Amino acid sequence: MLIKITFPVIFLIFITGIANAQYFELIEIEAERVLISLSEGDSLNPSNLITLINLLSSEIDDKVSKSYTDFNPRSIDSLRNHLTEFESELKSIPTDSAFVLFNAWYLHLQNIFYNYSKQKFFSSPKIKILLFSTSMSCYCTMKMSRNQTAELLKFISEDPGKYDYWVIDSYWHNDLQIKYETLFAPSVLVLDGNNQVLYKIEYEEKMLTQLTDYLDNVKN
Numbered sequence: 001m002l003i004k005i006t007f008p009v010i011f012l013i014f015i016t017g018i019a020n021a022q023y024f025e026l027i028e029i030e031a032e033r034v035l036i037s038l039s040e041g042d043s044l045n046p047s048n049l050i051t052l053i054n055l056l057s058s059e060i061d062d063k064v065s066k067s068y069t070d071f072n073p074r075s076i077d078s079l080r081n082h083l084t085e086f087e088s089e090l091k092s093i094p095t096d097s098a099f100v101l102f103n104a105w106y107l108h109l110q111n112i113f114y115n116y117s118k119q120k121f122f123s124s125p126k127i128k129i130l131l132f133s134t135s136m137s138c139y140c141t142m143k144m145s146r147n148q149t150a151e152l153l154k155f156i157s158e159d160p161g162k163y164d165y166w167v168i169d170s171y172w173h174n175d176l177q178i179k180y181e182t183l184f185a186p187s188v189l190v191l192d193g194n195n196q197v198l199y200k201i202e203y204e205e206k207m208l209t210q211l212t213d214y215l216d217n218v219k220n
Contacts, residue, residue, distance in 0.1 A: 034052070053083060133168065134170050153165075
């Protein structure tokens, strides 16, 4: 009984202690786990949402929030409220609809942390994969964007740490699309450690096949 009472407290203390360095990363990992699961037709375990809500409730270091003004108490509250709305709708919708709604929340998360992710992504010395998704477009484009987001995240999760990656909601942030002359979503760029574009895939149904073929050729 004691363990059941104290575990949530211990968990919150733990995430508060590491939030300063890994606040976004921990939320992103858990969100991607949920998104992949929903894309495969699995029912969502309510404990996963509780974990996300608890992570969003942990504190952000003052230095971090001052450096990246996009994420602040108000923006985090918007994410938490959006997640709560999703949780309430989850009870009456099928898994495929849950995938659609949670993908919208995932892009909301990416929008809040855009500047933070941008600096982290382009400072990486690894080969990097950039996916331009979108939260607003026609049905076919939205469906392709959702599916390719999940495909890419699953591919990355199979060998974590090998590549750095970033999913952008190009409806709200199109500066990099303009810079790299990639005006369609979904599209993928592969960049080297010096941020030079190595490969581009634009609005291609078989995106993951082309991407993996290219990366295998680079490796060999």
